[in-house]
Amino acid sequence: MNYIEHINTALQPSHPIGLRAVDLFAGCGGISLGFEAMGIAVDGYEMDPKAASTYNQNLQGHCFTERLTLTTSISNGYDIVLGGPPCQPFSVGGHQKGVEDDRNGFPVFINAIRNIQPKLWLFENVRGMLYSNRDYFEQIVTELGELGYRIEYRILNAVNYGVPQNRERLFVVGHRSSFNYPPPLTKRTTVGEAIGDLIDTTIDESKILTASMDRYVLNYEKASKCVNPRDLHLNKPARTLTCRNIAAPTGDMQRVRLSDGRRRRISIREAARLQSFPDWFTFHGTETQQYYQIGNAVPPILALHLAKSVVQCLTSNEYSNNVLLESPPLSIGAQTMIVFEQ
Template identity: 30%
Template sequence: MSSIELFAGAGGLAMGMANAGFQHSAVVEWDKDACQTIRENRHHYDSHGEDFVLFDGDARDFDLTPFVDDVEIISGGPPCQPFSLGGKHKGNLDERDMFPVAVRAVNRAMPKAFIFENVKGLLRQSFASYFEYIYLQLSYPDKPKRAKESWEDHLGRLEALHSSGKQRPTYNVCFRLLNAADYGIPQKRERVFIVGFRSDLKVEWSFPEPTHSEYGLLHSKWITGEYWKRHKIPKSKRPQAPPNIEARLQRLEAAKKHAPGRQPWVTVRDAISDLPNPEKSSPGLFEIPNHVFNPGARSYKGHTGSPYDEPSKTLKAGAHGVPGGENMLVKDDGSVRYFTVREAARIQTFPDNYVFHGAWSETMRQLGNAVPVKLAQVVAQSVAAVLR
């Protein structure tokens, strides 16, 4: 099934789509370093039989015309800084808001489906009206904003159409806030996924159910001890169990955060413990791409790093391309160091031979903006299953 990837970044969503069986006709990204990363890793996509166009430029300038009759799905992560909790919160007033471009692409190509991903901040109460506007635009992409019409007036027109029942939506749209940790990614990363299917297809679909849980991790650490045994950590070196762990497990169970068959959350230790220590020169260290120690890490208010035995905190791109202090590991002795690019790539579930282009801050920015490959694949596979 053919696809077009907009706002591709370093390729996390694009690679997850490819792993799910979609074949890219075009990949669109404006950032030069991110484009070079995709070029240097093209073999990851070629292995799926793909020969796509890499458009190195502004998505607003990308001509969809050659792909209109061929593309079956459009995907992408419209730049999230307008809605990010770490950004300036300008929303639709921010010139980086690319949702209008995404809507125009859907209107132009009329694919069978689309998948868009964005930050949790998109669901903030202060953006509620604009999120409704995004939702209704994607539901009725064939009813675009008129010349000189404000977005508020366009929203009112779409609300009137939607409530009248005179026309069924062109796309049936679902959205959900997903936590990557619930799907086996070693990171507590909450992101909004917006998925739509063309209504004439009469598709019945829902978001895939979580496969992992916090309950499972806590139980394996503090009740059975299986987690520590698996990592060969003797009882004398294990941390103390938190107080009232049984009550905490009961609360999670009561909140339906536990279901039989769900695996434990994946931790930072699970993800990176087999990599050589980047602070020490060791055999094989320099054979691993992007696994280079970067000094100068420190804790400060609001940025305390990620504990080794939990999923990491959300990796961040950071303001002006400088990653925040959360892109750090808290070591067993309580000190901190920056994650290497390779460690961050593992946390974002990129394969070890996926090489990132650019300086450390630039590559960390690419990773902070990326969709975890495995999470993208889980969502894309569920969409592919019903389209087939």
């Protein structure tokens, strides 16, 4: 089965297994999609109406269009709480204001854990949270640990889980038993496997780089001392997709070279495939809004691997042995620590 067939089938919703999750700051539903594919019923909360509309168009659960606050009432009938608290406060692109940024969603996330008391919770964020804002990260871990959870965290690269993209993100899990992060796969998926069939067949002339844009890109690469052109290479995974480098014609934009030598920005569908969204998943909103939904998402195939580990943690050995990991990774234990994938 090739990559496209895999994402189109593996991410279909599975038969319910009796676990319920709520996805806070859900975006268009990348992490929810992976959890639904494991048979977990998921509801979402998202303040962007177009992203929430995308979620409701494609997923089985319902996404509430609402800006979460400390006074938001969320049902306590969930086994799992998922979340991607807005990462701009901790990302380089977001100027790393951290705790002082009014977009910081962690007080809401912690409050939800306190009120719901789920069996397990998981959140995703950018690597930068561990560096410029390390003290605040440790404060978050301490507060969540005081609610009765063992906490473990790792930097995971999506490329190690079948996503055709180098994308490192921080994943933090709180549980009350034993949790094993999914083991990395041996095979890496390339850009060619993901979008090779689209490059010369779905040409949008508006995305072709003009002569002036080509000169701009060349000057950008010289100024940034770029050794290799930033074009996507069919025999390699892609660079990290971000809102900025897929939504706008910038110097570091994600771009492909056509067979006639011209270059162009990638399309919505190409960006979606590079994030492991299936072809049946459709996006709502303007083109820019759709690119932002894709760039902000957790790759659904990576979410599926994490969901398998969550199910293993929360269900019986009999069930786990039938559906889950071939060989568990290092168990970190009760102590919080960071593990970087090689």
